[in-house]
Structure formats: C-alpha cells, structure tokens
Amino acid sequence: QQPVQSPQAVILREGEDAVINCSSSKALYSVHWYRQKHGEAPVFLMILLKGGEQKGHDKISASFNEKKQQSSLYLTASQLSYSGTYFCGTDPSNQAGTALIFGKGTTLSVSS
Amino acid sequence: DTGVSQDPRHKITKRGQNVTFRCDPISEHNRLYWYRQTLGQGPEFLTYFQNEAQLEKSRLLSDRFSAERPKGSFSTLEIQRTEQGDSAMYLCASSLEVTRTDTQYFGPGTRLTVL
Numbered sequence: 605q606q607p608v609q610s611p612q613a614v615i616l617r618e619g620e621d622a623v624i625n626c627s628s629s630k631a632l633y634s635v636h637w638y639r640q641k642h643g644e645a646p647v648f649l650m651i652l653l654k655g656g657e658q659k660g661h662d663k664i665s666a667s668f669n670e671k672k673q674q675s676s677l678y679l680t681a682s683q684l685s686y687s688g689t690y691f692c693g694t695d696p697s698n699q700a701g702t703a704l705i706f707g708k709g710t711t712l713s714v715s716s
Numbered sequence: 717d718t719g720v721s722q723d724p725r726h727k728i729t730k731r732g733q734n735v736t737f738r739c740d741p742i743s744e745h746n747r748l749y750w751y752r753q754t755l756g757q758g759p760e761f762l763t764y765f766q767n768e769a770q771l772e773k774s775r776l777l778s779d780r781f782s783a784e785r786p787k788g789s790f791s792t793l794e795i796q797r798t799e800q801g802d803s804a805m806y807l808c809a810s811s812l813e814v815t816r817t818d819t820q821y822f823g824p825g826t827r828l829t830v831l
Contacts, residue, residue: 606758634817645720645807645822646759653817691758695817702811703749703772704820706758 605630607694609707616682616714624677624710626692635668635675636693636704639686646691649677679712687714718742720823722808728829729798736794737826741810748791749809749820750783752776759807759822765791766813798830 607628614622626635634653638646650661652668652675664686668675679686689711693704721740729735741748746767751759762781763773767788777783780798785791795802805825811818 636820638822645824648819648821651817651819693758693820702747702818703761703764703774704759705761708756709758 605696606705607692607707609690609692609710611710612708613711614713616686616712618684618714618716619681620714622679622682622712624679624690624692624712626675626677626694626707628673628694628696630673630694630696632668632670632673632694632696634695635666636695637666637675637677638691638693639688640691640709641688649690682712682714684714684716687712720808720810720821722806722823722826724826725824726827726829728831730831731800732797734794734796735798735828736792737806737808737828739791739793739808739810739823741790741808742812742821745810745812745821746788747811747813747818747820748785749811750791750793751807751809751822753805753807753825754803762793795828798828800830803828803830 610625637649640646663680666677689709691709693706723738749764750762753759765785780796783793807825808823809820811820
C-alpha cells in the first residue's frame with residue numbers, strides 16, 4: 605500500500621531540472637508533497653486532488669494522473685535550496701480516515 | 717502564527733524506561749497526528765485525533781504506546797517499557813479540518829534513542 609517513489613536519488617547542478625514520481629497500486633483521493641531537510645520537519649509543498657489537476661509553486665509544479673494513480677513533481681531551474689528529501693504522501697480513496705501513507709522519499713542534491 | 721512545537725527535541729533513555737513526548741499544534745487546528753520516522757524512510761502514521769477524540773490508530777501502535785489529547789489542544793505520546801526498536805524520530809502534525817483534504821503541518825520532531 606506504500607507508494608513507490610522514483611528515482612531514489614537525484615544529483616543536479618544549479619539550473620538543471622528534475623522529475624520525481626510517486627506511484628500507488630491503490631486508487632487515490634489525493635497526493636501530498638513534502639520536502640524535508642536533514643534534521644528538520646517535513647515542509648508542505650502542495651496537494652493534488654484526483655481529477656488530474658496540475659499545480660505550480662514558483663518553479664516547482666506537480667501533476668496527478670488519476671488513470672495511472674501516479675503523481676509527478678517537477679523542479680525546474682533547480683536552486684541550492686531545493687536540496688533535501690522529497691516525500692509523497694498518499695490518501696487512498698477507500699480509506700475513511702485522513703492519515704497519509706508516505707513513500708520512502710527521493711533525495712535531491714543540488715550543487716553549484 | 718507559530719507552528720507546531722514538540723518537546724523535548726531529543727530524548728535518550730535506557731531500555732525498559734517510560735518516556736512521554738508533548739506536541740502543541742497550531743492554534744485553532746482541530747486535527748492532530750502522530751507519525752514515526754526511521755532513517756531512510758518516510759513518516760509512518762501512528763494515530764490521529766479530531767479535537768479530543770482519538771479516531772484512528774495504526775497497527776504499529778502497540779499496547780506500550782498511548783496517546784492523549786485531553787482538551788483538544790496539546791497532545792502527549794507515551795511509550796512504556798521502551799525497546800531499542802522504538803528508536804526513531806516522532807513527528808507531530810496538525811491540520812484544520814475544512815474538507816477531507818486538509819494540509820498537515822509538521823513539527824520539528826522528538827528524536828528518541830533507546831540504549
């Protein structure tokens with residue numbers, strides 16, 4: 605039931621782009637994206653609802669493909685501050701509660 | 717508007733001891749969640765409250781774990797007879813219920829080390 609994130613790790617130079625994927629075997633109601641830096645709390649980035657919407661936040665955007673039950677996070681023109689571990693948290697449609705099921709994370713390292 | 721706070725930030729204890737952690741959510745947030753995170757993993761859900769009612773508990777929450785939110789504000793998570801396998805980061809998150817899809821805001825966590 606845990607979503608699968610890919611790739612596990614990404615190494616970029618400043619200005620390069622990256623895509624992080626999150627796939628679930630369960631039908632999803634929503635996907636939540638967080639970034640966590642070492643020793644810090646996960647920081648909320650955005651929520652995607654079923655319906656295939658796409659959202660943007662500065663140079664970070666995301667999409668949700670309901671047919672594939674997959675969400676992708678797009679980071680364009682990466683900055684040093686983008687470094688960290690990115691987690692997707694999923695809310696399965698058949699779940700009555702609101703607890704999120706998180707993937708194992710994708711570690712992004714951006715160097716100058 | 718202050719964020720979610722947790723206390724203590726670090727706890728080192730000996731196996732068999734009891735520990736208690738506190739979480740203060742963002743004011744006005746009626747939902748409060750506890751998660752556990754180990755190295756290289758995403759947060760794993762433990763339990764959640766809506767106001768003072770504990771509505772859901774994970775299978776991960778053994779009998780040694782208990783959580784309370786007595787007045788619908790702060791929450792405590794107690795672990796009795798700690799084991800080395802309990803070593804982890806314990807994260808608290810809060811949200812304001814508007815629809816099913818509310819944003820959970822995380823606190824800095826309490827890192828527990830069981831010797």
